[in-house]
Amino acid sequence: MRYPSFSFPVIPSTSRAQWQAPQQLNAAEQQQLTAALQEWLLDSDSLTAKLKRYYSTFEVQVIGQATIPVTHNEAQWLALDEQATVREVILWCDQQPMVFARSVFPHAALQQAGLALAELGNKPLGEHLFQQTDLSRGDIEVCAFAADSTVGQLNQQLGGVAQTVWGRRSRFATRGHHILVAEVFLSASAAYQNTLAEES
Numbered sequence: 001m002r003y004p005s006f007s008f009p010v011i012p013s014t015s016r017a018q019w020q021a022p023q024q025l026n027a028a029e030q031q032q033l034t035a036a037l038q039e040w041l042l043d044s045d046s047l048t049a050k051l052k053r054y055y056s057t058f059e060v061q062v063i064g065q066a067t068i069p070v071t072h073n074e075a076q077w078l079a080l081d082e083q084a085t086v087r088e089v090i091l092w093c094d095q096q097p098m099v100f101a102r103s104v105f106p107h108a109a110l111q112q113a114g115l116a117l118a119e120l121g122n123k124p125l126g127e128h129l130f131q132q133t134d135l136s137r138g139d140i141e142v143c144a145f146a147a148d149s150t151v152g153q154l155n156q157q158l159g160g161v162a163q164t165v166w167g168r169r170s171r172f173a174t175r176g177h178h179i180l181v182a183e184v185f186l187s188a189s190a191a192y193q194n195t196l197a198e199e200s
């Protein structure tokens, strides 16, 4: 499949995305969290496995993976200096762009041979990560990206609807290392397919 190309990184190191616990959302934001959106946003199992169950095809488009400056908030989360390996991908299912994901790997995690993070290529991170027997996943934080935000514009460049798109982020720990994974559901995804009852 031919993918549209994007410059890497999509998310600049100056990004100030406001990630927060779902319980901290204000009333208006809570209102936007339909049952369908919560079903995808708050599921702590592997998103790769879930997408493979839900759709017929699954492909990873790697926008880039390199050691670059991370955002201030990412650096805080991983208690690292300002540089780490950042991986940005788009997950395509049934020829539709479903998820934009950005993962941050501290150097030490990248060098952990057993994690094979440096050799991922277009294999999905989750398939390998969820095989780690000692894997633990921290609390999920969520964030709304307005239509005119960097991610909102990426969604539209991919043919998506001009709308707010929602992401989730959590920190994984395995073999004594932490990695941060953020996934934004693009407007083509089932996360936004509300049942009629919800729209009435």
Ligand SMILES: C=C(O[C@@H]1C=C(C(=O)O)C=C[C@H]1O)C(=O)O
Binding pocket: 045, 046, 047, 048, 049, 060, 087, 088, 089, 091, 099, 101, 102, 103, 123, 124, 125, 126, 127, 129, 181, 182, 183
């Ligand atoms: C963390 C997972 O890996 C998925 C695959 C990713 C990748 O290949 O970079 C990034 C985020 C996830 O959507 C998962 O499957 O849950």
